[in-house]
Amino acid sequence: xxxxxxxxxxxxxxxxxxxxxxxxxxxxxxxxxxxxxxxxxxxxxxxxxxxxxxxxxxxxxxxxxxxxxxxxxxxxxxxxxxxxxxxxxxxxxxxxxxxxxxxxxxxxxxxxxxxxxxxxxxxxxxxxxxxxxxxxxxxxxxxxxxxxxxxxxxxxxxxxxxxxxxxxxxxxxxxxxxxxxxxxxxxxxxxxxxxxxxxxxxxxxxxxxxxxxxxxxxxxxxxxxxxxxxxxxxxxxxxxxxxxxxxxxxxxxxxxxxxxxxxxxxxxxxxxxxxxxxxxxxxxxxxxxxxxxxxxxxxxxxxxxxxxxxxxxxxxxxxxxxxxxxxxxxxxxxxxxxxxxxxxx
Amino acid sequence: xxxxxxxxxxxxxxxxxxxxxxxxxxxxxxxxxxxxxxxxxxxxxxxxxxxxxxxxxxxxxxxxxxxxxxxxxxxxxxxxxxxxxxxxxxxxxxxxxxxxxxxxxxxxxxxxxxxxxxxxxxxxxxxxxxxxxxxxxxxxxxxxxxxxxxxxxxxxxxxxxxxxxxxxxxxxxxxxxxxxxxxxxxxxxxxxxxxxxxxxxxxxxxxxxxxxxxxxxxxxxxxxxxxxxxxxxxxxxxxxxxxxxxxxxxxxxxxxxxxxxxxxxxxxxxxxxxxxxxxxxxxxxxxxxxxx
Numbered sequence: 001x002x003x004x005x006x007x008x009x010x011x012x013x014x015x016x017x018x019x020x021x022x023x024x025x026x027x028x029x030x031x032x033x034x035x036x037x038x039x040x041x042x043x044x045x046x047x048x049x050x051x052x053x054x055x056x057x058x059x060x061x062x063x064x065x066x067x068x069x070x071x072x073x074x075x076x077x078x079x080x081x082x083x084x085x086x087x088x089x090x091x092x093x094x095x096x097x098x099x100x101x102x103x104x105x106x107x108x109x110x111x112x113x114x115x116x117x118x119x120x121x122x123x124x125x126x127x128x129x130x131x132x133x134x135x136x137x138x139x140x141x142x143x144x145x146x147x148x149x150x151x152x153x154x155x156x157x158x159x160x161x162x163x164x165x166x167x168x169x170x171x172x173x174x175x176x177x178x179x180x181x182x183x184x185x186x187x188x189x190x191x192x193x194x195x196x197x198x199x200x201x202x203x204x205x206x207x208x209x210x211x212x213x214x215x216x217x218x219x220x221x222x223x224x225x226x227x228x229x230x231x232x233x234x235x236x237x238x239x240x241x242x243x244x245x246x247x248x249x250x251x252x253x254x255x256x257x258x259x260x261x262x263x264x265x266x267x268x269x270x271x272x273x274x275x276x277x278x279x280x281x282x283x284x285x286x287x288x289x290x291x292x293x294x295x296x297x298x299x300x301x302x303x304x305x306x307x308x309x310x311x312x313x314x315x316x317x318x319x320x321x322x323x324x325x326x327x328x329x330x331x332x333x334x335x336x337x338x339x340x341x342x343x344x345x
Numbered sequence: 346x347x348x349x350x351x352x353x354x355x356x357x358x359x360x361x362x363x364x365x366x367x368x369x370x371x372x373x374x375x376x377x378x379x380x381x382x383x384x385x386x387x388x389x390x391x392x393x394x395x396x397x398x399x400x401x402x403x404x405x406x407x408x409x410x411x412x413x414x415x416x417x418x419x420x421x422x423x424x425x426x427x428x429x430x431x432x433x434x435x436x437x438x439x440x441x442x443x444x445x446x447x448x449x450x451x452x453x454x455x456x457x458x459x460x461x462x463x464x465x466x467x468x469x470x471x472x473x474x475x476x477x478x479x480x481x482x483x484x485x486x487x488x489x490x491x492x493x494x495x496x497x498x499x500x501x502x503x504x505x506x507x508x509x510x511x512x513x514x515x516x517x518x519x520x521x522x523x524x525x526x527x528x529x530x531x532x533x534x535x536x537x538x539x540x541x542x543x544x545x546x547x548x549x550x551x552x553x554x555x556x557x558x559x560x561x562x563x564x565x566x567x568x569x570x571x572x573x574x575x576x577x578x579x580x581x582x583x584x585x586x587x588x589x590x591x592x593x594x595x596x597x598x599x600x601x602x603x604x605x606x607x608x609x610x611x612x613x614x615x616x617x618x619x620x621x622x623x624x625x626x627x628x629x630x631x632x633x634x635x636x637x
Contacts, residue, residue, distance in 0.1 A: 035543035053541060054456050058468065061512055064445075068509030069393040069478055070486065075486035133381060136374050147378045149624055151385050156620040157613055158570035162586035164595050164609050165392045168602060175391055175408035184406065213385065215578070270481045273572045276594060293481045294500060300485055301577065309485045 080311035085304050098311035098321070107285060108312075111295045114200065114288065120267040121204045124259055126212045131257070133212075134219035135245055145174040148220070151213040159210075161217065163277030166206050193278065201291045206274060215260050222256030222258070223249065260329055265327065269320050272297070294315045389613070396607030403602050418607035428611060431582065431590035435615075438500050438575075438586055439568040445508035445562055446564040447557055450515030455545055457516065458523035459531070469520070474514030479508070488577040501588070502578040507568050515560040515614070522556035523549060562623050569616055587612045 008043035080098055082090035102108050110271075136149060154162065169175045170192035177189040192202045226249065234244045279287055290298075296316065298310015357564060396418050397411040422428050457469050480487070482537060487506055488497075496502030526549060534544045550557075572588045579585055594608045 021483060025415070049464075050460065050541070054460055054462055057452040058456040061449040061516075062468075062471075064449060064505070064509045065475065065512050068506045069475055069483065069512075070471075072483040072486040072490055073478055075490070076483060079489075133377070136377055139374060140513070143375075143378075147382060149621075152620070152624065153617070154385055156566065156616055157389070158572070158588050158591075159618065160570075160591045161609050161613050162388075164591055164605065165388050165453050168395075168606070169388060169391055169407075173404070173407060178407040178409075209384070209388070210413055254418055266479075270479050272481055277572070296481075298513070301488070306485060306489065313482045313485055317478070320479075320482075322479060334582060 011129075033103050044343055045141075076310040076313045076317075078310075079307050082307040082313045090307060092307075095305070098308050099315070101230035101308070102312055102315055106296060107290075108292075110285065110288075111290050111292050115269055115271070115291050117200060118204070118271060118291070121200075122207060122211075123262050125204055125208050126215050126264065127257070127261070130212050130215035130219055131218050131253070132262075134223060135249065137216065137220060138223045148217070151216055153213070155213045157210075159273035160207065160277055162210050163274050164207075167278045169201055194283065194287050196286065197291050199279075199287040203263075203275065203278075204294050206278070207268075207271075210274070211264070215264070218256055218260050219253060222253050228254045233299050262324070262331075265323060266320060269316070271322065291318070291339070363544050366597045387609045392606050392613070393610040396602060398603055400601060400603050415603075418604050419611065420602065423609055427582075427590065427594070428608065429468040431585050431587045431612075432615065434540075434584060435569055435587040438503050439565045441500070441504045442507040442511065443561045443565045445504065446511035446515050447561045447602060449508065450512055450519060451550075451553070451557060452559060453512070454516050454519035454523055454533075455549060458520045459526075459541075459549075472513050472516040475510075476517070478510075480510050484573055484577055487574075491578055497578055498584050499578075500582045500584060503575050506520070506574060507564075507571065511567065513562045514563060517554050518563075519553065522553045524553050558623075562619075566616065566619065569619075587615075 012221075040280070079090055081093060081095060083092040083094045092296060130131040133151075135205050137144060137151075171177075176192065180188050190198055194201055228250050230252075231244055234248055235241075239247070268295060271291045275289050275291055275294050276297065279289055283296075285298075292312070293316065296309055296312040300306060352440060382587045384495075391408075394411055397414045397416065398409075399417075400416050402412065453468075453472070457472075465571065489505070491497055491502040494502070495506070520551050530548055530552075531544055534548055539547060570588060571586075572592075575586045579589060582593065591609055591612050598604050598608075
């Protein structure tokens with residue numbers, strides 16, 4: 001479905017560009033072209049009418065978006081220069097002091113390291129498994145549609161439920177240790193949540209469990225856009241199943257994989273809910289799973305240092321932005337124009 | 346080598362054999378699928394089954410099955426008022442967010458897709474760049490803004506920002522949908538005397554319904570599961586949405602594991618039903634959004 005849409009919208013752009021050449025401000029199709037030059041007053045009326053329509057239709061969305069998305073982000077940048085407790089106007093201007101404290105705080109270095117580890121481990125742990133699963137599920141077999149629905153279940157359940165359930169299972173006297181004991185692997189029982197050398201792996205398992213279904217679904221959609229004839233031609237030419245996957249499927253799946261990786265990286269950098277729910281605001285740092293976002297909440301809102309919290313938000317934003325721009329510049333560029341480079345196509 | 350000498354008829358036979366084999370798939374495919382599904386559903390089943398046990402069962406054998414089955418936990422949650430109130434709050438927030446996102450998003454996408462005016466590209470970029478502003482970054486000033494508007498502890502304080510943050514995805518999904526409506530239809534409508542707005546309501550709305558439904562579902566699920574924003578805005582228990590409620594319940598009854606599990610599994614059900622009803626559209630929408 002989405003393929004045909006993409007094709008149609010690409011096709012659409014050609015006539016559009018043509019009409020833009022003819023005149024940017026002209027009402028394009030609503031009046032037959034031949035009448036246009038003669039009736040000038042009517043055209044002006046139509047023009048004004050068009051402007052009113054544009055304003056009325058796009059105004060509410062722009063107001064909401066600027067008011068509740070852009071404005072708070074700008075405010076964050078402004079408050080970040082103050083020492084401010086959140087009451088009254090900020091007066092205690094401290095310049096870049098907040099940023100100096102953030103960048104020299106060992107606790108922030110820790111969260112940077114944790115976020116970096118989560119980014120890399122998410123890609124390494126989910127990517128290959130998801131690709132293999134997608135390849136398997138792309139083969140025709142009975143019950144395939146049910147499998148496809150069920151693997152998506154963890155993704156639909158809210159982070160709070162996932163966090164609550166897993167934290168109960170992973171307690172020292174919880175179900176996971178009990179299960180290990182009963183199948184004779186008692187030696188592997190562990191303190192999954194508070195042992196600092198294990199906790200990050202527990203977190204990675206939970207993250208993989210929650211989000212791998214999303215990756216599989218994306219890859220399946222990518223696989224379905226590869227023409228069946230390619231596989232048939234290759235198999236008639238004597239290529240084995242794995243040869244086909246390696247030489248044809250994987251290269252053609254490249255764009256999908258790269259977009260999934262982008263989404264995964266950004267999500268990993270912004271990770272908050274699962275850590276905050278499972279480890280709480282204070283234990284997260286001692287267990288070695290605190291992220292930039294939990295650092296922001298713990299040192300900002302929870303300790304009423306709103307100026308500082310905003311400065312952390314700005315740092316998170318710039319780190320995400322830089323990573324996103326680098327990724328778009330060097331990795332996504334060869335696929336399609338991404339969201340940020342939309343105008344340059 | 347043998348393959349190169351195949352006659353067309355033999356090739357057809359080979360193809361047919363290939364098809365026949367695919368019909369059932371190899372045992373390995375089933376085995377891996379089963380293992381994977383078990384891994385996906387295991388924790389979910391743990392939560393659901395745990396709710397049917399009592400605390401002494403859970404303490405003595407954390408990973409065991411209910412024996413005997415007890416439904417008191419579920420009945421307790423279902424007969425109390427907290428659960429229903431939180432479902433109600435989540436439903437109000439979800440429906441209002443969805444309505445707002447779809448209405449505003451469809452209007453602005455229509456402008457972006459079918460009007461030509463200076464600044465259109467900039468407008469599209471503005472919304473597209475919104476994908477780079479996750480709610481995490483803006484949450485602290487957003488909280489202050491909502492506080493200044495006097496909307497803390499009211500559902501409106503969650504709904505308005507959620508509509509705003511839902512717009513970028515909606516615009517990015519809907520604009521290609523609306524562009525794909527052939528110009529001929531618009532021309533025909535205008536020859537028949539329909540204004541641009543008449544065209545919007547009579548032709549665009551029905552034709553773009555699949556895209557609209559997809560964005561609506563995404564907005565609803567996002568709202569239903571959202572945690573960070575309600576955490577900041579809603580402090581009064583009577584305004585809690587379901588995710589906050591689950592967390593509050595889990596810390597309030599932290600010794601009563603069985604009850605927590607029952608509450609958690611009940612709060613899973615609405616999202617699962619919703620997903621079961623609309624899973625085709627959700628999956629289509631997600632993949633469309635990424636490839637769009």
